[in-house]
Amino acid sequence: MRGPIAVSLLPGLVLFGTFFMVPFLVLTGTAFARWSGLDFAWVGIDNYQKMFQDPVFFKAMANTLFYAAASVFIQVPLGIGVGLVLALRPRGWKTLRTIIFVPFVISGAAYALIFSMFYNPRAGLLNNALGALGLPGNRDWLFDTATARWAVAGTFVFIIGFVVVLVMAEIASIPNELYEAASVDGATTWQQLTRITLPLLRNVIGTAILIRLLVDIGMFDLVFILTAGGPDDATATLALYAYRAYLNGEWGYANAVGSVIIVIGLVLIVTVRRVFRIGERTL
Amino acid sequence: MNGIGNTTAQRRSVLANVAIYGFLGAVVLLALAPTAWVMLSSFKTGNQIFSGNGFWPSPFTFQGFIDAFTQIQLHEYMLNTLLYAGFGTVGALGAAFLAAYPLARFSFRGRNALVALFSLALALPLVGLATPVFFVVRELGMFDSRLGMVIFYSALQFPFTFVVLRSFLVSTPPELEEAAMIDGAGYFTTLFRIVLPLTRPALATVAVVAFVNIWNEFFFANLLLVSEENRNVQLVLAGFKSEFGFNVTGAVAGATLVMMVPICLFLILQRQVIAGLTAGAVK
Numbered sequence A: 001m002r003g004p005i006a007v008s009l010l011p012g013l014v015l016f017g018t019f020f021m022v023p024f025l026v027l028t029g030t031a032f033a034r035w036s037g038l039d040f041a042w043v044g045i046d047n048y049q050k051m052f053q054d055p056v057f058f059k060a061m062a063n064t065l066f067y068a069a070a071s072v073f074i075q076v077p078l079g080i081g082v083g084l085v086l087a088l089r090p091r092g093w094k095t096l097r098t099i100i101f102v103p104f105v106i107s108g109a110a111y112a113l114i115f116s117m118f119y120n121p122r123a124g125l126l127n128n129a130l131g132a133l134g135l136p137g138n139r140d141w142l143f144d145t146a147t148a149r150w151a152v153a154g155t156f157v158f159i160i161g162f163v164v165v166l167v168m169a170e171i172a173s174i175p176n177e178l179y180e181a182a183s184v185d186g187a188t189t190w191q192q193l194t195r196i197t198l199p200l201l202r203n204v205i206g207t208a209i210l211i212r213l214l215v216d217i218g219m220f221d222l223v224f225i226l227t228a229g230g231p232d233d234a235t236a237t238l239a240l241y242a243y244r245a246y247l248n249g250e251w252g253y254a255n256a257v258g259s260v261i262i263v264i265g266l267v268l269i270v271t272v273r274r275v276f277r278i279g280e281r282t283l
Numbered sequence B: 001m002n003g004i005g006n007t008t009a010q011r012r013s014v015l016a017n018v019a020i021y022g023f024l025g026a027v028v029l030l031a032l033a034p035t036a037w038v039m040l041s042s043f044k045t046g047n048q049i050f051s052g053n054g055f056w057p058s059p060f061t062f063q064g065f066i067d068a069f070t071q072i073q074l075h076e077y078m079l080n081t082l083l084y085a086g087f088g089t090v091g092a093l094g095a096a097f098l099a100a101y102p103l104a105r106f107s108f109r110g111r112n113a114l115v116a117l118f119s120l121a122l123a124l125p126l127v128g129l130a131t132p133v134f135f136v137v138r139e140l141g142m143f144d145s146r147l148g149m150v151i152f153y154s155a156l157q158f159p160f161t162f163v164v165l166r167s168f169l170v171s172t173p174p175e176l177e178e179a180a181m182i183d184g185a186g187y188f189t190t191l192f193r194i195v196l197p198l199t200r201p202a203l204a205t206v207a208v209v210a211f212v213n214i215w216n217e218f219f220f221a222n223l224l225l226v227s228e229e230n231r232n233v234q235l236v237l238a239g240f241k242s243e244f245g246f247n248v249t250g251a252v253a254g255a256t257l258v259m260m261v262p263i264c265l266f267l268i269l270q271r272q273v274i275a276g277l278t279a280g281a282v283k
Helices: A002-030 A046-051 A055-086 A093-105 A108-118 A125-132 A148-156 A161-172 A176-184 A189-200 A202-217 A221-226 A238-247 A251-275 B014-041 B046-051 B063-070 B074-105 B111-123 B126-139 B146-170 B175-182 B187-215 B219-224 B233-242 B248-268 B270-282
Strands: A033-035 A040-042
Touching: A002 A033, A002 A251, A002 B074, A002 B111, A002 B126, A002 B146, A002 B187, A033 A046, A033 A251, A046 A251, A055 A093, A055 A148, A055 A161, A055 A202, A055 A238, A055 A251, A055 B014, A093 A161, A093 B014, A093 B248, A093 B270, A108 A125, A108 A148, A108 A221, A108 B014, A108 B233, A108 B248, A125 B014, A148 A221, A161 A202, A161 B270, A176 A189, A189 A202, A202 A251, A221 A238, A221 B233, A238 A251, A238 B126, A251 B111, A251 B126, B014 B248, B046 B248, B063 B074, B063 B248, B074 B111, B074 B146, B074 B187, B074 B233, B074 B248, B111 B146, B126 B146, B126 B219, B146 B187, B146 B219, B146 B270, B175 B187, B187 B248, B187 B270, B219 B233, B233 B248, B248 B270
Parallel strands: none
Antiparallel strands: A033 A040
16 A cells, blocks of 8 residues: 555655745755855845844734734624624515625635725725715825724624634534523523633634634735824834835845744733633633 | 524524514625625726715616726636636645545554644734745745745635545545455545545535635735736726725725635535534533
8 A cells, every 4th residue: 555655645745845935945955045046145034133123023024913903802703793683583684694795705806896986085985985974074084194003994894604604514513402401500692601611612702713813914905005004103014114125135034023923922822822712622 | 492503493482583683684785785785886887886876786887897897808807817726726735635534544654743733824914924924925936926936825715624624534434445455545546536535525515615705815915926917806906996086986996806706605505614614622
């Protein structure tokens, strides 16, 4: 069986080796070098020193964490709430679930176009709707430093379909007997929610947060297309910051930033797995 | 008891219903209003879009869709993207299926390490690897090439596809294959005659998700493609935004068409999409 197994593994190994392993090794090596693709020189930890002295890097880091926080504290709780409500199976719940999932399959580039129109100070839906309500409109939401980050977060915090689906699938797997026993014992609906449902959703809530954090840590498309990081880097992310270095031919520096992105990703993953004890079953 | 569980609540107070539908209605509005508004705008004239007057198209026109094809040549980019997504999906599925089988069924040295390695790639913010990926792709002579892009997308979708297919095979009893092997069928005969038909539901599931992922991919397309004729639809959408003034009707209608592809796939294959995403997430 050894021969056929090796042949069988080969295509996957080649693809994975070429496009994941080799880039990963290149990244770890060149993060300690000055490199433009042509010339190469070891510089030790210079790239990291430069990074930690650049205020733009910290701005990009703060923005990235801001988007991650928007996901964890707005998007995921909203998704859980909708999932819980839909699990009550109000009339039309299947259709509503489908409708709420649709934004999830729309691309970042399409969202960028949608929201560049939506936030447009002159012809955008947001300002027109605010104007119609008699509220002050005509604000350039995306290019005003006071609102830019919130405007960008507003493009994705309502994409909750994925969380909703995960939560509903998990609720469907909770045995009904638990609720029956609880109500026999006189537990109120609220107590059933907080004592039975939410604790049993721990795993899936952690998973939803993990998946979202991974997207946020690498957030690029929306910001790159919508604002290019502006105004005054108020919306720039770490991925965009690394991309700028790449465009400048500072490949070693871009890779040092890339390594920070990957390390932050790993730290967040380990933390969330710990906090939510993902993988451990409660039943 | 109208609990949180799986019971269909028959009678609920009017107040509870108002709260439920009020909440869900608000969420649907927040999640979909900007997108719905842009889609409606694809039936508007350029003048109406620029003035921002009125939510509904008036006058109603198909000119935007005509412009999308005659002036922007959207069909050419759609064809490119179809090629990337179609062959990329086939490549990823092929490599992942071939690798998933031995790594699910046989035990050999390094098996667990390999499974862990492939799965770990799912947890990496891949934008961190941008520059090294660009370097590897260029060194292989695959930069700005359609074939190169297909191969790269196969690799990009490989970890997800592998993880889902392998966990599907792990949860499938091996009796049929063992019987076939005892009857003298070789490794690849068993793989293609027995295992492949059994895996079909899981393959369909991951195929839809991989296809939509590649259709919507922007980051690496932006990194690895430069020629006008190789661009995918997401790059074209991003281009619209930066040239917002030029042919706005074609841009809006084009964006609508590009979004409709994954939306329609999702509406038709809803069960597969949700199963695929949930399987990929929970593993």
